[in-house]
Amino acid sequence: MGKSLLILVAAVLLCLPLRAGAGDGLVVHAAASLKGPLDEVLARWADGNAVASYGGSAAQARQVLAGAPADIVILANPDWMDWLETRGGIIKASRRDLLGNALVMVVPVASGKTTGWPDPADLPDLPSGIAEWLGRDGRLAIGHTRSVPAGQYARHWLEGAALWPQVAQRLAETENVRAALALVALAEAPAGIVYATDARAEPRVREVFRLPSAGLPPVVYPAAVTTGAGAGADALLDWLASDAAMAVFEAAGFLRPPGTP
C-alpha cells in the first residue's frame, strides 16, 4: 500500500508540466535587485512571453557565457557586461544603459530603546558623524567592497568623503546587497548602505542619507541581447526601455540611466 502510494505520487510529479522557462518564451537573466518591477514589466509585454532568472551579476554573466538559454541579460555592473562583451557573449550593437539607481544610508525603523543602537535623534549630522551612528560596537552593513557592485560604489564614496579610515574596520560585508539590507532590517547592524530601490522595498528600514551622485561613478544597469538569442529578443529589449516599462521601474525607485533627461 505504502509503496504503491509512493509510485503514484512519483508518477504525478513526473507528469507535472515544467512551466517556468517554457520553451516558447524568452528568458531574461537579470541582476537580483531588479526582482519585482522587472517581473511586472515582463508580464505586461504584449508581443510574447518572457520570464526572468535572477542572481548576482557575476553568476549571470558566467552562466550566459557558459551557454545558459538566455536571450537578454541585464546586469548591475558595467564591468561584467564588458567582460561578456570582450568574450563575445552579447551582441555589441544591442548594448544600452537601461536603468540607473541611487545609493542611500538606511537605519532600522525600530527605535533605539528596543534595538540598543544609538537613537538617530541624538546623533550628529551625516555623513561626517558616521562613526557615532554605528555606536560602540555596531557595524555598517554593506555589500562586499571588492566583489558586490553596491559595496564597490559605497567604498568609492566613503574613500572620496575621507570617511573610509573611520569605518574600514567597522564593516559587515555581505555577499549581496539584499543581505546587507536584511541585517539592517533585523537591527543586527545599526546602519547600512544599499540601493534606494532596496530601501523603498523594505518597510523595516528608513532612509537617512542619500549618497551624493557627484561623488560616485554612475550607478547603471546595462542590458544587451545575447549572442544566442531567439527571435523577438530585440523587440523585448525595446519594450524594456519603453516609457510604459520605465514608469513601472520608476515607481519602484529606479532612475532613468545617467545621461538621459
Place this chain on the structure above:
Amino acid sequence: MTLGPEAMTALGLSLRVSLVATLLALPLAVATAYVLARWRFRGKSLVNALVHLPLVLPPVVTGYILLLVFGRQGPAGQLLHELFGITLAFRWTGAALAAAIMGFPLMVRAIRLAIEAVDPRLEEAAETLGAGRWAVFGTITLPLIAPGILAGAVLGFAKAMGEFGATITFVANIPGQTQTLPSAIYAFLQIPGAENEVYTLVLLSLAVALAAVVISDHLAARVARRISGRSRQT
C-alpha cells in the same frame, strides 16, 4: 601558484574556525550518539530528526535561523552577551558556531554507527563484574568506539572547512574576521579576472576535503576490524 594575503588569512581563519567547531561539538555529538544508539524513549525519532535538520535544511535557512536566535537582537545572543560577554554576530566565534551546527549531524552519524557496532554483551559482562555505568562507558565502550569518534571528528572538521551558506548568512563576509575559505572563493568569483585566486583556493579546498575523507575512511575500517576481532573472543 601563490597565495595572496587575503587567501592566507582565509585559510588560517578556516582552520581555526573548523578546529574550534569540531572540539566544541565532539563531546555533545558523542553524548547524542550514545543516547540515540542505546536508549529507548518517547520522541526519539523527533530528536533524531532535529539532529539531522542541518543536513537537510538549505544552509541559508540554517544561517538565517542562527541570525534570528544568536544575533545581537536574538534571545540566545542577548543571553550569551549578558551572562558571559560572548558576542557571536560578525565574529569568528559565530562562524565556529555555524560550522559546529552544520557538522554535528555528520559527527553523530559516524559515532552512532560505531556505538551500534559494539557488542552490548561486552558491556553487560563488565556490569556483572561490578563496574558502574560510567566505568563501563570509560573502559569498554569508549576505547572500542575511539576510531569512530575520530572518524566523526574528521568528517565534522571537513564539513566545517567547506561550510558556506550558513556562515555567510549568519556572520557575513568580513576579511580577517569571518571570511573563511569558501567565502573567499565566492568573493573572488564575483570579481572579473580573479580566476587565478579562485583556482588556487579551489585546489586548497579540494586537498583538505580529500584528505579528511580518506583519513575518515581509514579510521572507519580500523573500527570495523577492531570490533569484529574482539567479538570473536567472546
